[in-house]
Amino acid sequence: MLREETMTSHLSTRQGGRFPNLNTPVVLTRRCAPIAPHALLHVGKGHARFFWQTPQGQTVAAFGVMHRLQTRGADRFVHMAAAAQNVLANLRTTGAPDAPAPLLVGGFAFDNRQAYGWEGFAPADFILPRVVLRTDERGTWLSVCAEDETKAEKLWQAVVEAVHRAPAVGATTLPRIQHETRAPDEHTWREMVQQAIESIRADVVQKVVLARTCRVQTNAPVDPLAALARLQARYQGCFIFLVEPTPGHAFFGATPEILADVQGTTLRTMALAGSIGRGATPEEDAARAAELLNSAKDRREHAFVVQAILRHLRHLAHDITSAPAPSLLRLPNIQHLHTPITATLNADVRIWDVVAHLHPTPAVGGVPRERALALIHELEPFARGWYAAPVGWVDAEGDGTFVVAIRSALAVARTLTLYAGAGIVADSDPQREWHETGLKFRPLLEAIGIHS
Ligand SMILES: C=C(O[C@@H]1C=C(C(=O)O)C=C[C@H]1O)C(=O)O
Known part of the structure; x- marks a missing residue:
């Protein structure tokens, strides 16, 4: 039927x-x-x-x-x-x-x-x-x-x-991991970040976001519903999504980042950039939070995103408000600098226009946009597919929400590809960015039963 x-x-x-x-x-x-x-x-x-x-x-x-x-x-x-x-x-x-x-x-x-x-x-x-x-x-x-x-x-x-x-969602046996590869490997990653830093010093770009992948082969197909259940248990503070336009080709994740949320003429968006890990104790956690909030490098990385969003919105909306300074957005695996932004859309501006103009923000692309994208194409050894792109819904009244599809993975048959990126500025450290992207893999690795 x-x-x-x-x-x-x-x-x-x-x-x-x-x-x-x-x-x-x-x-x-x-x-x-x-x-x-x-x-x-x-x-x-x-x-x-x-x-x-x-x-x-x-x-x-x-x-x-x-x-x-x-x-x-x-x-x-x-x-x-x-x-x-x-x-x-x-x-x-x-x-x-x-x-x-x-x-x-x-x-x-x-x-x-x-x-x-x-x-x-x-x-x-x-x-x-x-x-x-x-x-x-x-x-x-x-x-x-x-x-x-x-x-x-x-x-x-x-x-x-x-x-x-339909059966209740119960304990599912997770597939066994047969093989795991990181592309690029750590050595190549350092070279990529170094080249990005050189492009920044040469004034080609000011910021660029570089990503890497983790590819996992399993002995049986990954069930996206089991992975979603695990993300729901641990990452309720995020938008949890699954897009499977063709059966058996599933893209899913748990992202904290809103690109455009429109209700009537009210737009909510955000700048999210600048990251640090969580501490093992409340004291260590607070110290890390303070380190992030006081980090000139992270504040600069973040400011690029705020400025770009505000600049685009000026053509699309009025009554634009953004917090004067970033606050913390804390997730189980990581904490970020976060600036909420709201605005009222101009007449005739629809959510599609907002998405078309804002994507990709410098949280996932770079500054200036086109040069940063060219550098991403040159340096990353893979195409991003839907990673870091807008995913969401729109209704017949024009309301809708698009998130930035980070903290995400693509599952096709027995292959799962996880993606994670980090913003590179002049004083970035390749080793730290390797670690940061490692933290960003964590939700999806856990969702398929790998604890790194
Ligand atoms: C690119 C990613 O995350 C983005 C980059 C961040 C950063 O560089 O600090 C923080 C949040 C996201 O906007 C990712 O998770 O893959």
């Missing part, structure tokens, strides 16, 4: 292209008794899937494809905005009158490069899901999307029955 209902229709856009006429699908949304998001994702195994959990505990779990929207190229944000608008404006909603609006879920690649291992992901890839489960302070909502009312009604009932038959 579910399998038949979840047929895929493709909607690709090309520059200057026209969108095909769509039939008008029906989105049926009703309140329901609590359903565990994991049960829904379990039912959705074998389909495209999406999961989202905010630090406040709201969740979105979705599966199946009513429409898949894919765009590529430097203008992928603009083209996706048009395609999304076209799909969301062509829905008939039914069910509870106070139901949350229909949404699209997905994200973007970091840049325009072909990325090895990311074949299951288009450079901009969103779906209008067949089934969406949302929990928030108002309760639990189940939405289904189908060709007509009768089909929607049948699908709604079928999903409710299926989730009640």
Whole structure:
């Protein structure tokens, strides 16, 4: 039943292209008794899937494809905005009158490069899901999307029955690790950082964020749901996400970094840059926090991000406010400098415009942006795929949230690739940056049962 209902229709856009006429699908949304998001994702195994959990505990779990929207190229944000608008404006909603609006879920690649291992992901890839489960302070909502009312009604009932038959998330046996490789290795990393520092001294760039990967081979496929459960247990302060646009190609993580959160005309974003480990005792932890807050190097690294965000927002928004000095954002593995920023969007500015302008901030790219990106391409021995890129959702009212997909991993079959980066400025130390990126791998290593 579910399998038949979840047929895929493709909607690709090309520059200057026209969108095909769509039939008008029906989105049926009703309140329901609590359903565990994991049960829904379990039912959705074998389909495209999406999961989202905010630090406040709201969740979105979705599966199946009513429409898949894919765009590529430097203008992928603009083209996706048009395609999304076209799909969301062509829905008939039914069910509870106070139901949350229909949404699209997905994200973007970091840049325009072909990325090895990311074949299951288009450079901009969103779906209008067949089934969406949302929990928030108002309760639990189940939405289904189908060709007509009768089909929607049948699908709604079928999903409710299926989730009640789904097994509870219990202890899962984790796959055994057979092989682990760090790319680049430590020696090459030091050379990369050294070259970045030389580019900074030569005034080519002022800051650049370099990343490295950890590739793990396991004896059995990694179950992203088991990894998500572990991230949920330990990293509730983060946004926990899973994007699986093609079944079996899963990108997931626990990120603290919001790129754009829009409700009505209110925008929330943040600068997050400058990092140090946690202490083993409260005294040591406080000493490290003080060291970070007083570090001229970290404050400079951070200021680049604040300035870039404020500069972009000036064209998009008014009433922009940012904290005068960074505060601490503390996670179990690491602590960061953090500046919350809010603004009111100008008329006609949508979340897509904000994402298109802000990404990549110097928290994951560098300053100046284009030169830093060129240096990243030159120095990093891999393409980033969706790592450090915008991932999130947008609804039919124009609200939405995109996070920066760091502290993340790609799982395809028995290969898991973890990514972590660090901002390099003139006085960075390659050894310390190796250690810092090591700390940033930790949540995802733990999520698959490796304690480093
Ligand atoms: C690039 C990453 O993290 C970013 C870089 C940081 C830094 O250089 O201090 C801190 C937070 C993030 O904005 C990552 O986790 O991979």
